[in-house]
Amino acid sequence: MINTYIEMVPALLNGAKITIEVLVLSLIFTYIIAFIAGLGKLSKFRAIRVVCTIYIEIFRGTSLLVQLFWIYFVLPFFGIEFSALTAGVIAMSLCYGAYASEVVRGAILSIPKGQTEAAIALNMTPFQRMMKIIIPQAFKIMLPGFGNLSIELMKGTSLVSLITLGDLTYQSLTLRNTNVAHTTEIFVALLVIYFIIALPLIVLARWLERRASLGRV
Amino acid sequence: MLAVRTEEFIGKNAVETANPLVAYKKVSKAFGEVKVIRDLDFNVSPGEKVAIIGPSGSGKTTLIRLLMTLEEPTSGVIEINGEPLWHKEVKGKLVKADEKHLHKMRGQIGMVFQQFNLFPHMTVLRNCTEAPVNVLGMSRKEAEERAKAMLAKVGLENKLDSYPAQLSGGQQQRVAIARALVMRPKVMLFDEPTSALDPELVGEVLDVIREIAEEGEMAMILVTHEMEFAKDVADRIVFTDGGKIVEQGDPKEIFENPKSERLQSFLKRMRS
Ligand SMILES: Nc1ncnc2c1ncn2[C@@H]1O[C@H](COP(=O)(O)OP(=O)(O)OP(=O)(O)O)[C@@H](O)[C@H]1O
Ligand SMILES: [Mg+2]
Numbered sequence: 001m002i003n004t005y006i007e008m009v010p011a012l013l014n015g016a017k018i019t020i021e022v023l024v025l026s027l028i029f030t031y032i033i034a035f036i037a038g039l040g041k042l043s044k045f046r047a048i049r050v051v052c053t054i055y056i057e058i059f060r061g062t063s064l065l066v067q068l069f070w071i072y073f074v075l076p077f078f079g080i081e082f083s084a085l086t087a088g089v090i091a092m093s094l095c096y097g098a099y100a101s102e103v104v105r106g107a108i109l110s111i112p113k114g115q116t117e118a119a120i121a122l123n124m125t126p127f128q129r130m131m132k133i134i135i136p137q138a139f140k141i142m143l144p145g146f147g148n149l150s151i152e153l154m155k156g157t158s159l160v161s162l163i164t165l166g167d168l169t170y171q172s173l174t175l176r177n178t179n180v181a182h183t184t185e186i187f188v189a190l191l192v193i194y195f196i197i198a199l200p201l202i203v204l205a206r207w208l209e210r211r212a213s214l215g216r217v
Numbered sequence: 218m219l220a221v222r223t224e225e226f227i228g229k230n231a232v233e234t235a236n237p238l239v240a241y242k243k244v245s246k247a248f249g250e251v252k253v254i255r256d257l258d259f260n261v262s263p264g265e266k267v268a269i270i271g272p273s274g275s276g277k278t279t280l281i282r283l284l285m286t287l288e289e290p291t292s293g294v295i296e297i298n299g300e301p302l303w304h305k306e307v308k309g310k311l312v313k314a315d316e317k318h319l320h321k322m323r324g325q326i327g328m329v330f331q332q333f334n335l336f337p338h339m340t341v342l343r344n345c346t347e348a349p350v351n352v353l354g355m356s357r358k359e360a361e362e363r364a365k366a367m368l369a370k371v372g373l374e375n376k377l378d379s380y381p382a383q384l385s386g387g388q389q390q391r392v393a394i395a396r397a398l399v400m401r402p403k404v405m406l407f408d409e410p411t412s413a414l415d416p417e418l419v420g421e422v423l424d425v426i427r428e429i430a431e432e433g434e435m436a437m438i439l440v441t442h443e444m445e446f447a448k449d450v451a452d453r454i455v456f457t458d459g460g461k462i463v464e465q466g467d468p469k470e471i472f473e474n475p476k477s478e479r480l481q482s483f484l485k486r487m488r489s
Binding site (some may be wrong): 112114115117118120121122123124125126128132133136137140 | 285286287316320323324326327328330332334335336337338347348351352393396397400
């Protein structure tokens, strides 16, 4: 009995490792994409705005699962092939990047016009205005939104199991196939491990929210 | 009759207006269908202090925002030292200027806003050094020295490390004045710098502006509702109504002997 459990541990840990890998990589690319698309949608060039809008609407308007399937199963027919991990990270980043770009855009738009005007009056360049005046203020407004999206993203990672990636969910399902009698224990373990992975994100998000509501950050 | 008055005025100051620092030439500004500035001709000489008065909505703010490049004229040309602000000469033709040209021209202009618009995420000192370092390319040390001198001038040398939110409105506006002065503009624009302040804080800000005005060199365009102050500080008063300059001249003349009916009724309303 104990032995069965001990035999399960490496599989679950392996799965957890992959889940964390997908999570961290996706978080990084999500926020890079968020800034590119969020700023792009505010560009003074119409073409850039249009491209960003199309991207954002497509990825917010379709399900993450369908996006995963497209990138992993469909694109190879067009000669574009990714490993399951790469496909998972790309799909997650593009999907959550679309949501996060709206957080970026909203925060930037919420900075009073007077800030930009004061920066113009001091003869700062458009780039300096953005980097020194607008983004430092907007970033604080973005943080609570980023915290919540990061938790959402964390939960979304379980979908990568459906493109054959051996993440935590995938490993649990595999273990269960050979140990049906232990279904409950396996899924208790799954729940606990996911929660442990999510915990730092949850704490961080709460903390950011509290600071934002105190108006300090 | 109004035209005659303007002629008279220019005649009197012929020497100064020969080479104006700022010149509006037939400038108009419309927001959609609404014409806010109409065919405006308006000059400011180097070092001259001009106060702009007029009823709400007469276009005073818009007039100076055009000069700060915060609003683009619908037609007409604004010149600084004879060089077009919003335009560039390409093969003898005036075309719309690019950001690079605006950047070059803007260095000569500074502005103090009604709502202060300090950068809330920076200390008082940082508010005053950010532009000198990034725009003028000064070293941080050099910029801090200059900023400290300006902050001392406005009486805030002991607030260097405070954040704007920790200051009173009057103190914030004085920081904003120091921040603009650090850039050493040739002309400084003030848009009702005291109208967002509690009455008891108005005096400290006016005193600072008065002191700067007395130093001379820098031209100033002051939009204000403080009539006594305008009379004190300004070399010339400009009265706007309906997007036009209706009357302008020597402060004493304007206040004691207004010619146009609109100025007369405006002054009556201000006094009551
Ligand atoms: N960005 C804008 N869009 C549309 N209309 C505007 C804009 N800015 C100003 N206006 C209009 O232009 C007119 C002149 O405005 P302006 O702010 O220049 O007047 P003002 O003389 O400064 O008035 P006040 O004494 O109230 O500050 C007003 O009718 C105003 O509603
Ligand atoms: Mg105004």
